Amino acid sequence: MSGLSFRRAVITGGSSGIGLAIAAWLIQQNTELLLVARNQKKLEQAAAHLTSTYGINTGVQTLSLDIADRAAVTEKLGEACSDELAPDLLVNCAGMAHPDYFQKLDSDIFDATVRTNLTGTWNVLKAVVPFMKPGSRVVNVSSVAGLVGTFGYTAYAATKFGIIGLSEALRNELSLKGIRVSVLCPPDTDTPQLEQENLTKPPETKAVNGNAGILKPEQVAKALFKGLRKNRFIIIPGFQSNMIFFLKRLFPGIIYSMIDMYAKKPIGRDDE
Numbered sequence: 001m002s003g004l005s006f007r008r009a010v011i012t013g014g015s016s017g018i019g020l021a022i023a024a025w026l027i028q029q030n031t032e033l034l035l036v037a038r039n040q041k042k043l044e045q046a047a048a049h050l051t052s053t054y055g056i057n058t059g060v061q062t063l064s065l066d067i068a069d070r071a072a073v074t075e076k077l078g079e080a081c082s083d084e085l086a087p088d089l090l091v092n093c094a095g096m097a098h099p100d101y102f103q104k105l106d107s108d109i110f111d112a113t114v115r116t117n118l119t120g121t122w123n124v125l126k127a128v129v130p131f132m133k134p135g136s137r138v139v140n141v142s143s144v145a146g147l148v149g150t151f152g153y154t155a156y157a158a159t160k161f162g163i164i165g166l167s168e169a170l171r172n173e174l175s176l177k178g179i180r181v182s183v184l185c186p187p188d189t190d191t192p193q194l195e196q197e198n199l200t201k202p203p204e205t206k207a208v209n210g211n212a213g214i215l216k217p218e219q220v221a222k223a224l225f226k227g228l229r230k231n232r233f234i235i236i237p238g239f240q241s242n243m244i245f246f247l248k249r250l251f252p253g254i255i256y257s258m259i260d261m262y263a264k265k266p267i268g269r270d271d272e
């Protein structure tokens, strides 16, 4: 894709799903990669998959790290990104989701979701951004659930709305350093996280969210790089998700009426 190339990218959550699809797009542009996630075996499998599938070995490095562990992120990621190792693209994609009824959702899950999605993103930004040079890019991954709060996503939406606020404020600050910040808001995407979410999703969540369709991770990655090329701040893959965002901004009452109506008509609710 003309006009957009990166020398070195750090991708948290790069071992799976959307992060892996972003890594696949980048390796085809000869970008050096550092994939960050907790499970070392999954990281190695992802690195092997990328080099064997694309026949390119620009150097795929891996770093096993829990982004919620601030001390480890500061030390290990700081070391991996200092000076000439500084990336010109940082993608904060690692995240978790555990939907359920607010009254059933354990507060420990809320805490874990905040620690991973919001504090984890913060930790990585603090460790890496100081090394980034003018012209570099930062992408934080939020969600359509960061644009419209829907049934079953109280904990998740809190963190994903938070990521948009963090990104918007950071966009303003880093513009003075010549670093652009974007926030990616995918709809439901066919990844291991979505499979995991489906295990605890209340039927109302399926009724409300089932109308926006499911994208492939590759479609999300493609939309991301198209948005970056156009210097977009908010990047929303998929036509339906863009419509939702448009309606939410201009006619929020319509969106609220729609999601309330869908929440009343779930398939397979116990009391039906």
Ligand SMILES: NC(=O)c1ccc[n+]([C@@H]2O[C@H](COP(=O)([O-])OP(=O)(O)OC[C@H]3O[C@@H](n4cnc5c(N)ncnc54)[C@H](OP(=O)(O)O)[C@@H]3O)[C@@H](O)[C@H]2O)c1
Pocket: 012, 013, 014, 015, 016, 017, 018, 019, 036, 037, 038, 039, 040, 042, 065, 066, 067, 068, 093, 094, 095, 096, 097, 116, 120, 141, 142, 143, 144, 185, 186, 187, 188, 189, 190, 191, 192, 193, 194
């Ligand atoms: N799939 C969707 O429908 C959807 C929709 C909107 C937004 N998103 C967002 O997109 C991002 C990627 O999701 P995905 O669907 O691609 O999920 P995924 O396939 O499950 O991948 C999640 C990645 O994050 C890593 N990760 C999770 N917790 C971590 C931690 N504490 N420290 C370091 N790495 C961690 C995982 O590796 P380890 O488990 O080995 O650490 C894995 O590499 C998330 O932020 C998610 O909220 C997803």
